[in-house]
Amino acid sequence: MSTFDMHAWSQAHLRSIEQALQGWVPPQAPAQLGEAMRYAVLDGGKRLRPLLVLASMEACSPQPTAWTLDAAMRAACAIELIHAYSLVHDDMPCMDNDVLRRGKPTVHVQFGEAQALLAGDALQTLAFELLTPEHSNIPAAVQARLCGLLARAAGHAGMAGGQAIDLASVGQRLSADALRQMHRCKTGALLEVSVVMGAVAAQAPDATVQHVLHYGQALGVAFQVVDDILDVTADAAALGKTVGKDAANDKPTYVSLLGLDGARAEASRLADQAQQALGQSGLKNTAALEAVADWVLQRQN
Amino acid sequence: MSTFDMHAWSQAHLRSIEQALQGWVPPQAPAQLGEAMRYAVLDGGKRLRPLLVLASMEACSPQPTAWTLDAAMRAACAIELIHAYSLVHDDMPCMDNDVLRRGKPTVHVQFGEAQALLAGDALQTLAFELLTPEHSNIPAAVQARLCGLLARAAGHAGMAGGQAIDLASVGQRLSADALRQMHRCKTGALLEVSVVMGAVAAQAPDATVQHVLHYGQALGVAFQVVDDILDVTADAAALGKTVGKDAANDKPTYVSLLGLDGARAEASRLADQAQQALGQSGLKNTAALEAVADWVLQRQN
Numbered sequence: 001m002s003t004f005d006m007h008a009w010s011q012a013h014l015r016s017i018e019q020a021l022q023g024w025v026p027p028q029a030p031a032q033l034g035e036a037m038r039y040a041v042l043d044g045g046k047r048l049r050p051l052l053v054l055a056s057m058e059a060c061s062p063q064p065t066a067w068t069l070d071a072a073m074r075a076a077c078a079i080e081l082i083h084a085y086s087l088v089h090d091d092m093p094c095m096d097n098d099v100l101r102r103g104k105p106t107v108h109v110q111f112g113e114a115q116a117l118l119a120g121d122a123l124q125t126l127a128f129e130l131l132t133p134e135h136s137n138i139p140a141a142v143q144a145r146l147c148g149l150l151a152r153a154a155g156h157a158g159m160a161g162g163q164a165i166d167l168a169s170v171g172q173r174l175s176a177d178a179l180r181q182m183h184r185c186k187t188g189a190l191l192e193v194s195v196v197m198g199a200v201a202a203q204a205p206d207a208t209v210q211h212v213l214h215y216g217q218a219l220g221v222a223f224q225v226v227d228d229i230l231d232v233t234a235d236a237a238a239l240g241k242t243v244g245k246d247a248a249n250d251k252p253t254y255v256s257l258l259g260l261d262g263a264r265a266e267a268s269r270l271a272d273q274a275q276q277a278l279g280q281s282g283l284k285n286t287a288a289l290e291a292v293a294d295w296v297l298q299r300q301n
Numbered sequence: 302m303s304t305f306d307m308h309a310w311s312q313a314h315l316r317s318i319e320q321a322l323q324g325w326v327p328p329q330a331p332a333q334l335g336e337a338m339r340y341a342v343l344d345g346g347k348r349l350r351p352l353l354v355l356a357s358m359e360a361c362s363p364q365p366t367a368w369t370l371d372a373a374m375r376a377a378c379a380i381e382l383i384h385a386y387s388l389v390h391d392d393m394p395c396m397d398n399d400v401l402r403r404g405k406p407t408v409h410v411q412f413g414e415a416q417a418l419l420a421g422d423a424l425q426t427l428a429f430e431l432l433t434p435e436h437s438n439i440p441a442a443v444q445a446r447l448c449g450l451l452a453r454a455a456g457h458a459g460m461a462g463g464q465a466i467d468l469a470s471v472g473q474r475l476s477a478d479a480l481r482q483m484h485r486c487k488t489g490a491l492l493e494v495s496v497v498m499g500a501v502a503a504q505a506p507d508a509t510v511q512h513v514l515h516y517g518q519a520l521g522v523a524f525q526v527v528d529d530i531l532d533v534t535a536d537a538a539a540l541g542k543t544v545g546k547d548a549a550n551d552k553p554t555y556v557s558l559l560g561l562d563g564a565r566a567e568a569s570r571l572a573d574q575a576q577q578a579l580g581q582s583g584l585k586n587t588a589a590l591e592a593v594a595d596w597v598l599q600r601q602n
Contacts, residue, residue: 029457030486033465037457089422094393094414113395114468117418118461121390121425125456128429132449143445148433155426156330156338160419164334167415185331 004287006295010051017050018042020073021080024130029122036111036119037126041084044102046299048223048292049083049194050076055288056198056212059278062285064202067137071201074138075146078127079194082154085123088116090163124154145200153193162186166251174252180221187227188220195219195289211281215274215289222270223296228253229263234300271297305588307596311352318351319343321374322381325431330423337412337420338427342385345403347600349524349593350384350495351377356589357499357513360579363586365503368438372502375439376447379428380495383455386424389417391464425455446501454494463487475553481522488528489521496520496590512582516575516590523571524597529554530564535601572598 025041027034057064057072064072091098091106092113099109108116131146152158162185169182195216199209232255254263274293278286326342328335358365358373365373392399392407393414400410409417432447453459463486470483496517500510533556555564575594579587 026457029465030462031465031469033457033462085422089418092395092418094418115465117390117393117395118465118468120422121386122457122461124422124425125452125461128448128452129456132445132452134449139441140445141441144433144441144448147429147445147448148435151426151429151433155430156327156334156423160423160426161331161334164330164332164416164419167419168332 004291006288006291009288009291013051013054014047016073017047017054017076017080020077024077025081025123025126032111032115033118033122036107036115037123039110040088040107040119040123041081044104045080045084047080048296049079049190052191052194052216052219052289052292053079053198053201055292056195057202058198059281059283059286059289060199060204060208060212061202067139068201068203070133070136071138071142071146072198074130074133075150075197075201076194078130078146078150079190079197081123081127081130082150082159083190085120085127086154086159086163088120088123092116095167127154142200142203146197149193149197149200153189158185158189158193159187162189169252172252174257176257179252179254179257183221183224184217187224188217191220191223192216208281208283211277211283214277215281215293218270218273218277219293219296222267222274222293225254225263225267225270226296226299228255229260229267230300231255232260267297305592307589307592310589310592314352314355315348317374318348318355318377318381321378325378326382326424326427333412333416334419334423337408337416338424340411341389341408341420341424342382345405346381346385348381349597350380350491353492353495353517353520353590353593354380354499354502356593357496358503359499360582360584360587360590361500361505361509361513362503368440369502369504371434371437372439372443372447373499375431375434376451376498376502377495379431379447379451380491380498382424382428382431383451383460384491386421386428387455387460387464389421389424393417396464396468428455443501443504447498450494450498450501454490459486459490459494460488463490470553473553475558477558480553480555480558484522484525485518488525489518492521492524493517509582509584512578512584515578516582516594519571519575519578520594520597523568523575523594526555526564526568526571527597527600529556530561530568531601532556533561568598 021041025038027038029037053072053076057068061068087101088107090096091101092108098106100106107119127150128147132143154160162182165182166186192213195212196209199212254266258266271293275290278289322342326339328339330338354373354377358369362369388402389408391397392402393409399407401407408420428451429448433444455461463483466483467487493514496513497510500513555567559567572594576591579590
């Protein structure tokens with residue numbers, strides 16, 4: 001086991017991600033749209049998805065070319081924009097009606113509902129702009145594949161579909177399978193596609209992409225289980241958002257289904273599964289991916 | 302002047318567009334999301350943007366290959382999905398709060414606000430899925446370019462930006478230039494990109510794409526001028542939506558700025574400009590594009 005300094009790794013990569021987002025989320029968009037977009041994206045968030053993209057790219061391509069680095073950073077930021085847009089729309093009064101996010105007023109509280117709706121829409125579109133730069137050495141085949149992967153993960157069969165199931169599930173008692181299916185779409189699809197897009201930016205062979213996908217699938221479910229645990233155990237200050245809101249909204253969660261101890265055991269089992277997938281991949285440079293899985297299990301917010 | 306039967310041309314193409322949309326807008330999306338998406342897109346709408354894509358493709362490639370036909374139909378439907386999503390979100394209570402669209406209850410009236418928000422989001426994503434088919438002969442370079450063009454036309458510097466200007470302009474007196482700038486983004490960008498994407502699907506040379514773009518720019522503004530005229534002259538039954546709503550919302554329009562006669566003269570001038578751009582393109586097979594420009598000027602709804 002080599003010594004891997006996750007703190008140094010993530011600090012360096014977080015700086016690059018913030019810098020890239022600062023440059024790409026447009027300040028010049030008209031009539032406060034740019035301000036609302038930047039407010040939604042910059043200066044906040046764990047950047048888990050971007051870090052996953054970069055960790056996966058590095059695992060698959062220890063000596064990346066300049067265009068691979070560019071493609072991976074664009075993929076990292078594009079996924080973060082999709083994540084950010086989904087939070088903006090999710091927080092709106094007609095959805096979760098949340099007023100606090102990352103310790104700040106939500107976008108619709110700060111800029112009004114109409115601007116929040118537009119900013120979310122424009123953040124989604126911007127993700128596909130980032131993946132298709134006008135002058136670039138990123139091969140067109142990689143650009144097209146990244147667009148296709150992101151669209152499938154974000155759309156009706158992925159994140160948006162999961163949100164629709166979530167909407168319909170309020171007040172319902174779901175089976176473990178149905179709950180897992182909802183989260184596989186709602187949260188899992190975007191986490192999975194993060195590692196897959198990193199591997200595609202690195203032009204990894206299909207077999208490697210499959211192993212990385214299995215890691216992402218286990219990690220995605222683990223992330224949601226931990227989210228449900230934190231919703232009942234964390235305090236608002238640490239979490240930076242309203243706590244206990246799932247129970248208040250009568251939403252099914254892993255905790256309501258499995259109990260707190262059962263949910264903790266499930267998270268631990270899934271983290272092991274993620275580590276196993278990495279072991280089977282044959283990839284050598286997986287320390288960052290392993291560390292992210294540990295962090296997901298142990299995070300406090 | 303050859304005899305061109307616009308009615309037969311548009312009927313045949315409208316059938317193909319409806320069939321393609323029927324196949325591509327997913328009935329199987331979970332928890333009513335699919336129903337809401339299909340309600341928003343199918344069985345309604347003039348399909349002006351898809352017809353422009355196909356007319357432009359045919360002008361640039363009189364003998365299209367199978368993949369050009371496929372790329373053009375995907376581009377046509379992708380743009381229509383972007384248009385449809387913008388209408389769904391635009392009609393919501395926090396934006397225009399409209400209850401009637403194409404003679405039917407709007408999506409949020411029919412399915413609730415949360416589902417309308419999600420359906421709009423998922424329609425936007427689906428546009429990028431359509432442009433990046435998993436097994437296809439469409440060259441990756443064409444797929445990537447179509448994604449990039451659509452994202453730039455739909456996003457903060459295009460349609461979404463125009464809507465932000467529109468939001469901020471309520472109760473303001475705009476200059477002709479500012480009004481034109483707003484509509485160039487809000488409506489024009491998507492009409493312009495329709496003809497450009499048709500030309501790109503046909504792999505037209507850059508100079509040709511430029512001429513077609515000029516046609517699209519003039520047509521885009523003409524379309525909006527006619528829209529403003531119809532908002533004050535048409536009746537609700539012909540228009541299929543609420544009339545006089547711009548005046549009621551105190552929004553600046555070409556009619557409020559130029560008067561009714563002035564607006565009619567402006568529409569006519571722009572239609573001439575569109576025809577001139579076609580003349581300068583050197584393209585031969587432009588009858589459908591010419592007919593669309595005539596129709597835009599003469600439409601009653």
